[in-house]
Amino acid sequence: MDAIAKIAVEVVGILSIMKRICNMVNIFTITSFSAFVFASTTTLLLVQTVTAKPVQIKKQVNQAKPLNSGVRIYPANNSLPASRLITIERAIKKSSNMQITEAKLTTYEEFAAQTGMYKSSISNNRMVWIITGFVQGEFRMSKGRSVCTDNAKLVELIDAETGDSFGRSVHCPLNNQINFMP
Structure with missing residues (x-):
């Protein structure tokens, strides 16, 4: 039985006992009996509400992810102080395989x-950082499908x-x- 059904059974039991007492003693009028029943029921419901355990809602385990959730978003950062940005040396280090002709912060x-x-x-x-330079000798591009035999110009873009x-x-x-197209 759920909690409300138990309360209803208790209220009916209390009402029948109270009715028997009232009939035997005959001290209540119909109005006062109704007020007594209302007060008893309200008190019983209040006690049940206060002592009831809170209902726990289960969280959904596998929530749907947006289709582009794997894409990282890079917000504006042009108001950051220079101390929070990587140095030109660190940017160039990522482009170590080329002779650098220009490195520009923009x-x-x-x-x-x-x-x-x-x-x-x-x-x-x-x-x-825009890093521009040349690679001397052979340089393979795009998964080895083509080869630049000499002086490939590279432009790298680094956050x-x-x-x-x-x-x-x-x-x-x-x-x-x-x-080398297949």
């Missing part, structure tokens, strides 16, 4: 305007706060590229 918006490459996960006001790489573009001089 906003992602400026980079995207120059290249036409936009990523919605990166704020236009995100600070980035200035975390050091994460946002990607690399490779430009091979004319007549220096061999394609």
Whole structure:
């Protein structure tokens, strides 16, 4: 039996006892008897409510994740002090396999305007390092499908706060590229 059914049985039992007492003693009028029953029921329900254990709600274990939940969002950070950004030395260290010709700290918006490459996960006001350089000799691109035989120009984009790489573009001089398309 649930709690409400038990209360109802108790109330009915109390009412029948009280009715017998009232009939025997005949001291209550109908109105006072009704008031007594109401007060008794209210007191009983109040006691049950106060002493009841709270109901626990189970949390859903496997909540659905948004489809793009694996994509990291890079918010604006152009108001950070320079001490919170990675140094030029650390940015260049990530590009150790090339002869660096330029390293520039700028906003992602400026980079995207120059290249036409936009990523919605990166704020236009995100600070980035643009590292430009050349690789002498052979350089394999895109899973080994093509090879730049000499002087491949690389442009790497590195997040200035975390050091994460946002990607690399490779430009091979004319007549220096061999394609191995399957």
